[in-house]
Amino acid sequence: MKSFLFTSLIVLLCTIGIKGDEIKISHQKSSYTINDFNESSEINAVKCETDDDCLSNSCIDGVCDFYFLCPENEEENCVSLQSDAWKTYDSTEDNEVHPETYKPIIKSCYKEELHTNFLAKLLSPTCETEKCEKDNDCLFGSCYNSTCITETPIYKCNSKDLVCKKANFIKCSNSDQCNSGHCISGFCLENEYPTIQRGVISSFLIAVAIRMGRTLFKYFYGDLKKNVSKKEKNKNDKKEN
Incomplete structure (x- = not known):
C-alpha cells in the first residue's frame, strides 16, 4: 500500500510539475509519422470544449490544436508537445515567461550544424540545449559533450494547418523549408542576423x-x-x- 501511494505521488508530481528545477511531462509519443500530415485525418479532428481537453492545452474553435516534433525518418513516430514546450522549443534566450525545464530534454541539435566551419559559426548563432549526462536525457538522438544531438532532421508540425517545417538549426536550402521562415548560411534560424x-x-x-x-x-x-x-x-x- 505504501509503495502504491509513493508511486502515485511521484506520478502526480511529474504531471503537475515541481517548482524550482521544474520537471513536467511535456510530451506524448504518438502513432503518427511525418507522412500523416500530408492529408486531413483524425489529427485535425479531435473535438474539445476547453484547453484541458487537449494534451497541447490548446482548444481552438472546438478542435484540439496539436503541436508535434517529427523526425524526417518516416519510420520514426512524431511526439506531441504541450503548447508551452512548443513555444520555448526554438528559444535561443532565457525565457522568463516559460521557465520550465522539461525532461527528457525536448530540443536536439542537428549533428551537421555542430561541424560547420568557423566563419559560419561566427556569423550565425549556434545550437545549444540543456545539459545532458546520458542518452536517455534526450527526447531525440543522443547525448554528446553534454548536448543532445540528432543525425535526423527534426520538423515542427501542427495539426491545424497540417504543415511541417524544419526546426531551427536544421539544414535548409531556402526559407520556405523553415518553421521560422529564415534560412541563413544553410541553416534554419529564428531571425535575420x-x-x-x-x-x-x-x-x-x-x-x-x-x-x-x-x-x-x-x-x-x-x-x-x-x-x-x-x-x-x-x-x-x-x-x-
Whole structure:
C-alpha cells in the first residue's frame, strides 16, 4: 500500500510539475509519422470544449490544436508537445515567461550544424540545449559533450494547418523549408542576423577591404618604385655613355 501511494505521488508530481528545477511531462509519443500530415485525418479532428481537453492545452474553435516534433525518418513516430514546450522549443534566450525545464530534454541539435566551419559559426548563432549526462536525457538522438544531438532532421508540425517545417538549426536550402521562415548560411534560424552579428559581418568586411587595399597599394607602389628606379638607371647609363 505504501509503495502504491509513493508511486502515485511521484506520478502526480511529474504531471503537475515541481517548482524550482521544474520537471513536467511535456510530451506524448504518438502513432503518427511525418507522412500523416500530408492529408486531413483524425489529427485535425479531435473535438474539445476547453484547453484541458487537449494534451497541447490548446482548444481552438472546438478542435484540439496539436503541436508535434517529427523526425524526417518516416519510420520514426512524431511526439506531441504541450503548447508551452512548443513555444520555448526554438528559444535561443532565457525565457522568463516559460521557465520550465522539461525532461527528457525536448530540443536536439542537428549533428551537421555542430561541424560547420568557423566563419559560419561566427556569423550565425549556434545550437545549444540543456545539459545532458546520458542518452536517455534526450527526447531525440543522443547525448554528446553534454548536448543532445540528432543525425535526423527534426520538423515542427501542427495539426491545424497540417504543415511541417524544419526546426531551427536544421539544414535548409531556402526559407520556405523553415518553421521560422529564415534560412541563413544553410541553416534554419529564428531571425535575420541580429545587430551584434551585423556588426561582426560589417567589421569582417571592413577588415577584408582594408587588407585588400593595403595589398593593392603595396603592389602598385612597388611597381611605381621599380619604374622610377629603372628610369633613373637608364638616365645614369646614358650619362656614362
